[in-house]
Amino acid sequence: MKKQAENSTGIREIAKRANVSIGTVDRVINNRLGVSAKTKEKIQKIIEELDYQPNIMARMLASKKVIKIAALIPSVSNETGYWNAPLKGINQAASEIRNFGVMVEHYFFDQNAKQTFINQADIILKKGYDGLLLAPMFEKESINFLARCRQHNIPFVLINSDLANQANIAYIGPDLFQSGYLAAHLSKYLISPSQRVLLVNISREIDLHHHLLKKEEGFRAYFEKENIVVDIDKIDVNETDYNSLQKILKQQFEKNRPNLVFVTNSRVSSVAKFFNEYKIKDVKLMGYDFLEENITHLKNGTIDFLICQKPQEQGYKGVMSIYQHLLQATVESVQYMPIDIITKENYIYYKN
């Protein structure tokens, strides 16, 4: 008579009220088969009445299942350390929920080599995961990959750049168009109307361009909407090494020296290097991302603004969203990151 006497909560209470065993209740909760329609209905009604919420801790303990989440993102190259930040966020989330039976595993691909993406995707599918965090840099390959995930019933979250109609549980990242739009607005504080702007896209893989193009669209849209006349020159640089860039920039500056340069991604530090080398001081410079090399140039005044969209938080929230989803919680399906403006004055307080 010492046992669980009169107390009873949760599954046991439901069982008692329904005059069945906890085994049966368990079956309807996890809708396994093997319970008649009648008793199933009866139990479900009681569950609703009691507003029963399963005890996650007990659940995790009993089913020694481990939730396995895969994260597939670009590797940190020596060309750009950008992906360090999302990775850090992913790791932070992982360590916070490791105690709750969650395992997060990383996979990396080379942004300059599509095949590495395809290979990693295959491995992930083969190993089998409960959830996926993906940075869909290669558009076509990602769509293919995600289709297969859907077949395997693997829910996924996209970060950094979005893909339409993929039935993802969430997109977490910037609104690219708006980001470019804001950049244009900021230029108002740097130059006067009818001055000359140079827009620079630096990226090797053409596939990554849709990312940059959306920013460019936003950038141009601002001037149109505000009826501001500016001359916008544009150059696409397909080689990411400094020498190629330097050559192209030099040419461009001789032809049409701009008053403002807007770099559509984190490579802005290379342009800053060019500025320093050629002692260019009267031209304003804006670009993206809170990277050490960029911050250096922000500090010494070469770069005027950096736009940043919380890469670390993208990783963190990405993992957490998958976890929450797997815990049956509902997750906001679009979580645009704020568009942060970083200046010489506030960079100290910016947390990636």
Place this chain on the structure above:
Amino acid sequence: MKKQAENSTGIREIAKRANVSIGTVDRVINNRLGVSAKTKEKIQKIIEELDYQPNIMARMLASKKVIKIAALIPSVSNETGYWNAPLKGINQAASEIRNFGVMVEHYFFDQNAKQTFINQADIILKKGYDGLLLAPMFEKESINFLARCRQHNIPFVLINSDLANQANIAYIGPDLFQSGYLAAHLSKYLISPSQRVLLVNISREIDLHHHLLKKEEGFRAYFEKENIVVDIDKIDVNETDYNSLQKILKQQFEKNRPNLVFVTNSRVSSVAKFFNEYKIKDVKLMGYDFLEENITHLKNGTIDFLICQKPQEQGYKGVMSIYQHLLQATVESVQYMPIDIITKENYIYYKN
């Protein structure tokens, strides 16, 4: 022979290796007394070797203890809805960890009535909590309260404004000085050197002023450091109703019409109202906080910049930090919020 056969992990494995029972291991882990120095040492060594991490879920399940956290913050007045945001963050955190045996309870005080703070503090101490989240608006009373918390061994986190030397587990909020400093920097984009600036403090309770004064310090420090000459007028408004403010502003504008007005808190919308009423369009305006009434004036151009420091995240992180701390995790002791600049263009994307 069916039982836990050979497997064994955690506490049981330790017991086996030390040739003791799990009871004894349990005693040293939770350092209860009743275990000899010798065996205690032996067990601790094994724990280290194994890098044993207790299973939180099992722990929570077994000890049906519920972690109780109290949050004491200002109530949302009709004068300002600011504290809505931190409250929302607190609630979000609460709902995310409710399943893990955590209960968060709210207490509110009136910013215009010290006694309400004292009363709520007493209630909290009487009821007994495992952790406390506090917005220490009243300096002296807060210090007193926290001293008593220390006596009762209640760990606490401070948000929104800091108090020195309180042995808190964390401060989560703005760096006020830097916040004012940045505001001054932004003014560079709004006015030219040697123009006139008006700084406005609006607050009834003098105790709240140390908060505003730090911003003012930062604001002035910028101009000094950059050797920029500006005329800074300053007015303190102790009545928070619009009529009083309007009268004082009108006087000030007739005497020394400024080119820029900097309001050191969220009451900037009242000044914006004044601008509208008197059709003032050539004077720039900056202030604090992402509130509906402020956003309205940002949209129509009356307010040029809003500075905001993630009030919702302050609440969220505050609760989470206490929780992590109670879970034995180490928590960063100072978590300055980023200083966000909100403009007409990016406010859509700002998440409190």
Place this chain on the structure above:
DNA sequence: ACCTGTTTCGTTAACGTACACGAATATATT
């Protein structure tokens, strides 16, 4: 009526830890 197969359900041992209870051993007291 019996046997066979299927559906429906109850029982029970885990998951890893906490804690109460009592047994065993050591130390102190006479």
Place this chain on the structure above:
DNA sequence: AATATATTCGTGTACGTTAACGAAACAGGT
């Protein structure tokens, strides 16, 4: 040396859930 008192330790039950196993009830076919 015998008893009383601390100190140190082992055992067992419980936390709420999962999942394997098997018992009971029912169906269909002969």
